[in-house]
Amino acid sequence: MDIKYYIGLSLALFSIGIIGVLTRRNAILIFMCVELMLNAVNLLLVAFSKMHAMSGVAKASANYVADAQIFVFFIMVVAAAEVAVGLAIIVMLYRNTHSVDINFLNRLKN
């Protein structure tokens, strides 16, 4: 399978995430779209690592492919920590404003 198909797939998922962040106003949905974008990037990183396994770049050191997948693993670790803090912030927001609409978040303005 050509790498272009994987780039196209990840790009489609990433663009759907961007459209979701820009159009939806529910804070939880925006957060979910960010997660979708993270996953699109993860998929592309794994595809690139397997591309290098094929192309001979990784012939010198067999660890190159594993390095990329460890990188994806750490992205997942950071995403999990981010979700814990982000959802706590959203819960606090809901407790203060009784809504998760981000249009009510302009109170810092004045």
Next chain:
Amino acid sequence: MNILSLLFYILSAMAVGSAIMMLLSKNPVKSILWLIVVFFAISGHYILLNAQFLAVVNIIVYAGAIMVLFLFVVMLMNLNSTVEPVKNFRMQLIGIISGGALFLIILSSLMKGEGKAQLVQMRVGDAGLIKNLGNVLFTNYVLPFEIASILFLSAMIGAVVIGKKA
């Protein structure tokens, strides 16, 4: 068309279709369920690329833990019945146009790109197995692994402090 590309197309259609359904559904709970379908499709892609460790971690962490946390928060807030009040169609149009423009621009540059096709290794290659990844993780990447534990500890404390009644 061999079985690998067939599986690739099926999983890709599943991922993109579920992602679009996630955007379109009004109910947040349904959005979360569609996003879980997307994560399972991405895990299927990982299995296809023989990155089995990442496939399992993706299911456990994303579909198992993170999405359940989202579901839990949504049900805690009782958002099921709320509709999004005033629609700002101009902003939505701008968002869709800018996201679609990004997609089309990068896709067209991808299609016009020259050079020989770079193939992706599928179904074979043992770099993504748990044995090899664990070997690399606990030899070369011990320090980031330990730092990740500190990150989790601070995230846990942060979540408790933020979520506590002030």
